[in-house]
Amino acid sequence: MKILVSYSSLTGNTKKVATAIYNELLLHSEVNRVDLLPITNSINIGDYDYIFHGFWVDKENADPKSKKYFSIIQNKKIALFATLGALADSPHAHKSMQKAGLLLDESNTLLPTFICRGKIDPILTERRRKKYPIGHKQALTPEREALHISSHKHPNKDDLKNAREWAISVLRQ
Numbered sequence: 001m002k003i004l005v006s007y008s009s010l011t012g013n014t015k016k017v018a019t020a021i022y023n024e025l026l027l028h029s030e031v032n033r034v035d036l037l038p039i040t041n042s043i044n045i046g047d048y049d050y051i052f053h054g055f056w057v058d059k060e061n062a063d064p065k066s067k068k069y070f071s072i073i074q075n076k077k078i079a080l081f082a083t084l085g086a087l088a089d090s091p092h093a094h095k096s097m098q099k100a101g102l103l104l105d106e107s108n109t110l111l112p113t114f115i116c117r118g119k120i121d122p123i124l125t126e127r128r129r130k131k132y133p134i135g136h137k138q139a140l141t142p143e144r145e146a147l148h149i150s151s152h153k154h155p156n157k158d159d160l161k162n163a164r165e166w167a168i169s170v171l172r173q
């Protein structure tokens, strides 16, 4: 089988997860070919049986480049994975993945998904702090600030291990 691991990544979190998945897939004999590619306008998805695609969560959905990429994918087996700043088992994480999946054409077969946390860029945290005064519904409350800080450790070793295990379970199902 031929597999493409594609990804979109602004600050490197999703690239790390994509690379871990790629390295894992390389180890398995049933995989004849696996390529790791960031998405670009000239990406060729022609003869891959499977696409493992990683996006970063943007406003509870896939990031803009991934959304555009989804529109060219047809008749593939697709395993989506993602990173986000929020907790991975939160309703927000589930909804983000669900909304991203709904953007894919019905001719595709959607396989199980994987999502884990990724470091929130401290520039974003600072921007939010400045933009929204205390009392505003978007303000950086102490709880939100703690969430931003705890995201800094991700994706960690366990996240990458879980991603690798997930990738193999997808192939073997």
Ligand SMILES: Cc1cc2nc3c(=O)[nH]c(=O)nc-3n(C[C@H](O)[C@H](O)[C@H](O)COP(=O)(O)O)c2cc1C
Pocket (backbone or CB within 6 Å): 008, 009, 010, 011, 012, 013, 014, 015, 056, 057, 058, 059, 060, 061, 083, 084, 085, 086, 087, 117, 118, 119, 120, 121, 124
């Ligand atoms: C413009 C923008 C919007 C974001 N929106 C969300 C969001 O809705 N929910 C969330 O949990 N994280 C959000 N994040 C955080 C990123 O999804 C997270 O840091 C991700 O791991 C970044 O991946 P990357 O390093 O591959 O770019 C947002 C980040 C940016 C830059």
